[in-house]
Amino acid sequence: AQSVAQPEDQVNVAEGNPLTVKCTYSVSGNPYLFWYVQYPNRGLQFLLKYITGDNLVKGSYGFEAEFNKSQTSFHLKKPSALVSDSALYFCAVILRAQGGKLIFGQGTELSVKP
Protein backbone atom coordinates (compact mmCIF):
# COMPACT_ATOMS: atom_id res chain seq x y z
CA ALA A 1 0.00 0.00 0.00
CA GLN A 2 1.12 3.53 -0.70
CA SER A 3 1.99 5.48 2.43
CA VAL A 4 3.77 8.47 3.85
CA ALA A 5 5.39 8.41 7.27
CA GLN A 6 6.34 11.27 9.53
CA PRO A 7 8.17 9.46 12.32
CA GLU A 8 8.06 12.32 14.82
CA ASP A 9 4.78 13.49 16.30
CA GLN A 10 6.51 16.54 17.73
CA VAL A 11 9.73 18.45 17.09
CA ASN A 12 11.02 21.05 19.55
CA VAL A 13 13.56 23.63 18.44
CA ALA A 14 15.02 26.77 19.93
CA GLU A 15 14.55 29.97 17.94
CA GLY A 16 17.50 30.60 15.66
CA ASN A 17 18.50 26.95 15.49
CA PRO A 18 18.13 24.85 12.34
CA LEU A 19 15.07 22.63 12.11
CA THR A 20 14.34 19.38 10.34
CA VAL A 21 10.95 17.70 9.98
CA LYS A 22 11.28 14.17 8.64
CA CYS A 23 9.23 12.44 5.97
CA THR A 24 9.63 9.08 4.27
CA TYR A 25 7.40 7.52 1.66
CA SER A 26 6.59 4.08 0.38
CA VAL A 27 5.11 4.07 -3.08
CA SER A 28 5.40 2.11 -6.27
CA GLY A 29 6.32 4.35 -9.14
CA ASN A 30 7.57 7.90 -9.23
CA PRO A 31 6.08 10.20 -6.63
CA TYR A 32 5.45 13.89 -6.56
CA LEU A 33 6.14 15.15 -3.02
CA PHE A 34 4.68 18.10 -1.15
CA TRP A 35 4.93 19.89 2.17
CA TYR A 36 2.04 21.81 3.69
CA VAL A 37 1.73 23.74 6.95
CA GLN A 38 -1.41 24.10 9.06
CA TYR A 39 -1.87 26.80 11.68
CA PRO A 40 -4.51 26.28 14.41
CA ASN A 41 -8.08 26.28 13.07
CA ARG A 42 -6.86 27.12 9.60
CA GLY A 43 -6.56 25.33 6.29
CA LEU A 44 -3.35 23.98 4.84
CA GLN A 45 -0.86 26.30 3.21
CA PHE A 46 1.40 25.04 0.46
CA LEU A 47 5.12 25.29 1.22
CA LEU A 48 6.95 23.48 -1.57
CA LYS A 49 6.94 20.50 -3.91
CA TYR A 50 9.34 18.16 -5.65
CA ILE A 51 8.49 17.07 -9.18
CA THR A 52 11.76 16.35 -10.93
CA GLY A 53 15.21 17.81 -11.37
CA ASP A 54 17.28 19.28 -8.57
CA ASN A 55 16.89 17.25 -5.39
CA LEU A 56 16.97 20.38 -3.23
CA VAL A 57 13.74 22.31 -3.44
CA LYS A 58 13.27 25.80 -2.05
CA GLY A 59 9.88 27.01 -0.93
CA SER A 60 7.99 29.65 1.00
CA TYR A 61 9.11 31.32 4.25
CA GLY A 62 12.72 30.12 3.92
CA PHE A 63 11.88 26.42 3.97
CA GLU A 64 13.58 23.86 1.77
CA ALA A 65 13.40 20.11 1.35
CA GLU A 66 15.73 17.49 -0.01
CA PHE A 67 14.51 14.59 -2.09
CA ASN A 68 16.53 11.42 -1.52
CA LYS A 69 15.42 8.61 -3.78
CA SER A 70 17.66 5.92 -2.29
CA GLN A 71 16.35 6.63 1.22
CA THR A 72 12.83 7.42 -0.01
CA SER A 73 12.87 10.56 2.07
CA PHE A 74 11.80 14.17 1.67
CA HIS A 75 12.84 15.98 4.84
CA LEU A 76 11.81 19.59 5.42
CA LYS A 77 14.50 21.96 6.64
CA LYS A 78 15.06 25.56 7.62
CA PRO A 79 18.44 27.03 8.60
CA SER A 80 17.11 29.30 11.35
CA ALA A 81 13.76 28.65 13.04
CA LEU A 82 11.32 31.39 14.05
CA VAL A 83 8.73 31.24 16.82
CA SER A 84 6.12 31.93 14.12
CA ASP A 85 7.11 28.66 12.40
CA SER A 86 5.32 26.78 15.20
CA ALA A 87 2.55 24.83 13.49
CA LEU A 88 1.51 21.40 12.21
CA TYR A 89 3.44 20.22 9.16
CA PHE A 90 2.22 17.64 6.69
CA CYS A 91 4.16 15.74 4.08
CA ALA A 92 2.14 14.39 1.15
CA VAL A 93 2.60 12.45 -2.07
CA ILE A 94 0.76 12.21 -5.36
CA LEU A 95 1.31 9.20 -7.53
CA ARG A 96 1.79 10.00 -11.19
CA ALA A 97 -0.55 7.24 -12.19
CA GLN A 98 -3.31 8.23 -9.80
CA GLY A 99 -3.95 11.81 -10.65
CA GLY A 100 -4.86 14.24 -7.97
CA LYS A 101 -5.20 12.16 -4.82
CA LEU A 102 -2.87 13.46 -2.12
CA ILE A 103 -1.73 10.89 0.44
CA PHE A 104 -0.76 12.62 3.68
CA GLY A 105 1.52 11.71 6.55
CA GLN A 106 0.15 11.95 10.07
CA GLY A 107 1.64 15.38 10.63
CA THR A 108 4.42 16.71 12.85
CA GLU A 109 3.83 19.41 15.45
CA LEU A 110 6.71 21.87 15.35
CA SER A 111 7.27 23.97 18.44
CA VAL A 112 9.84 26.77 18.32
CA LYS A 113 10.68 28.31 21.69
CA PRO A 114 12.23 31.76 22.14
Add this chain to the structure above:
Amino acid sequence: NAGVMQNPRHLVRRRGQEARLRCSPMKGHSHVYWYRQLPEEGLKFMVYLQKENIIDESGMPKERFSAEFPKEGPSILRIQQVVRGDSAAYFCASSPRLAGDRTDTQYFGPGTRLTVL
Protein backbone atom coordinates in the same frame (compact mmCIF):
# COMPACT_ATOMS: atom_id res chain seq x y z
CA ASN B 1 -7.41 37.39 -5.52
CA ALA B 2 -9.68 35.25 -3.38
CA GLY B 3 -8.52 31.84 -2.30
CA VAL B 4 -10.60 28.73 -1.87
CA MET B 5 -13.79 29.59 -0.01
CA GLN B 6 -15.66 27.19 2.22
CA ASN B 7 -18.87 27.70 4.10
CA PRO B 8 -20.06 27.40 6.64
CA ARG B 9 -16.90 27.48 8.74
CA HIS B 10 -18.68 25.75 11.59
CA LEU B 11 -21.71 23.51 11.33
CA VAL B 12 -23.60 21.82 14.14
CA ARG B 13 -26.06 19.06 13.38
CA ARG B 14 -28.00 16.56 15.45
CA ARG B 15 -27.79 12.88 14.68
CA GLY B 16 -29.95 11.99 11.71
CA GLN B 17 -29.89 15.43 10.12
CA GLU B 18 -28.27 16.33 6.82
CA ALA B 19 -25.08 18.36 6.46
CA ARG B 20 -24.24 20.34 3.33
CA LEU B 21 -20.74 21.72 2.95
CA ARG B 22 -19.92 24.16 0.18
CA CYS B 23 -16.68 24.90 -1.58
CA SER B 24 -15.91 27.59 -4.13
CA PRO B 25 -12.58 26.97 -5.87
CA MET B 26 -10.03 29.62 -6.69
CA LYS B 27 -10.73 31.62 -9.80
CA GLY B 28 -9.64 29.70 -12.87
CA HIS B 29 -9.52 26.35 -11.07
CA SER B 30 -11.71 23.61 -12.46
CA HIS B 31 -10.68 20.74 -10.19
CA VAL B 32 -11.90 20.25 -6.64
CA TYR B 33 -10.83 17.78 -3.97
CA TRP B 34 -12.39 17.01 -0.60
CA TYR B 35 -10.43 15.74 2.41
CA ARG B 36 -11.49 14.85 5.95
CA GLN B 37 -9.47 15.38 9.10
CA LEU B 38 -10.77 13.30 11.96
CA PRO B 39 -9.67 13.99 15.53
CA GLU B 40 -6.28 12.43 16.24
CA GLU B 41 -5.97 11.36 12.61
CA GLY B 42 -4.36 12.83 9.55
CA LEU B 43 -5.97 14.12 6.42
CA LYS B 44 -7.71 11.53 4.28
CA PHE B 45 -8.72 11.95 0.67
CA MET B 46 -12.41 11.61 -0.03
CA VAL B 47 -13.25 12.62 -3.56
CA TYR B 48 -11.87 14.41 -6.62
CA LEU B 49 -14.23 16.23 -8.98
CA GLN B 50 -14.09 18.16 -12.17
CA LYS B 51 -16.99 20.27 -13.40
CA GLU B 52 -19.98 17.91 -13.66
CA ASN B 53 -17.78 14.83 -13.26
CA ILE B 54 -16.55 12.67 -10.40
CA ILE B 55 -13.01 11.63 -11.25
CA ASP B 56 -12.07 9.60 -8.17
CA GLU B 57 -14.34 8.78 -5.24
CA SER B 58 -12.22 6.02 -3.78
CA GLY B 59 -12.10 7.71 -0.37
CA MET B 60 -15.81 8.29 0.03
CA PRO B 61 -17.73 6.19 2.54
CA LYS B 62 -20.09 3.89 0.68
CA GLU B 63 -23.24 5.22 2.28
CA ARG B 64 -24.66 8.61 3.25
CA PHE B 65 -21.91 10.66 1.57
CA SER B 66 -22.15 12.26 -1.85
CA ALA B 67 -20.40 15.08 -3.71
CA GLU B 68 -21.08 17.16 -6.75
CA PHE B 69 -19.47 19.99 -8.67
CA PRO B 70 -22.09 21.44 -11.01
CA LYS B 71 -21.42 23.52 -14.09
CA GLU B 72 -22.47 26.61 -12.18
CA GLY B 73 -21.97 27.19 -8.49
CA PRO B 74 -19.88 25.68 -5.74
CA SER B 75 -18.97 22.09 -5.08
CA ILE B 76 -21.19 20.46 -2.46
CA LEU B 77 -20.30 17.66 -0.06
CA ARG B 78 -23.49 16.20 1.35
CA ILE B 79 -23.74 13.94 4.36
CA GLN B 80 -27.12 12.39 5.01
CA GLN B 81 -28.29 11.12 8.39
CA VAL B 82 -25.17 12.28 10.19
CA VAL B 83 -23.73 10.27 13.06
CA ARG B 84 -21.31 11.34 15.81
CA GLY B 85 -18.44 9.69 13.94
CA ASP B 86 -18.89 12.22 11.13
CA SER B 87 -17.66 15.00 13.41
CA ALA B 88 -14.48 16.25 11.75
CA ALA B 89 -12.91 19.07 9.80
CA TYR B 90 -13.70 18.86 6.10
CA PHE B 91 -11.27 20.59 3.76
CA CYS B 92 -11.71 21.45 0.14
CA ALA B 93 -8.81 22.09 -2.23
CA SER B 94 -8.68 23.25 -5.82
CA SER B 95 -6.18 23.17 -8.64
CA PRO B 96 -6.09 24.39 -12.24
CA ARG B 97 -4.90 21.03 -13.67
CA LEU B 98 -3.40 22.45 -16.79
CA ALA B 99 -3.34 20.17 -19.83
CA GLY B 100 -3.35 16.93 -17.90
CA ASP B 101 -0.48 17.96 -15.67
CA ARG B 102 -0.56 15.78 -12.58
CA THR B 103 1.73 18.04 -10.64
CA ASP B 104 -0.69 20.86 -10.01
CA THR B 105 -0.49 22.24 -6.54
CA GLN B 106 -3.69 21.91 -4.55
CA TYR B 107 -4.69 25.02 -2.64
CA PHE B 108 -6.79 24.47 0.44
CA GLY B 109 -9.70 26.31 1.94
CA PRO B 110 -10.08 27.10 5.66
CA GLY B 111 -12.26 24.06 6.25
CA THR B 112 -15.70 23.37 7.68
CA ARG B 113 -15.76 22.00 11.19
CA LEU B 114 -18.74 19.70 11.57
CA THR B 115 -19.97 18.80 15.02
CA VAL B 116 -22.67 16.16 15.37
CA LEU B 117 -24.54 16.23 18.67
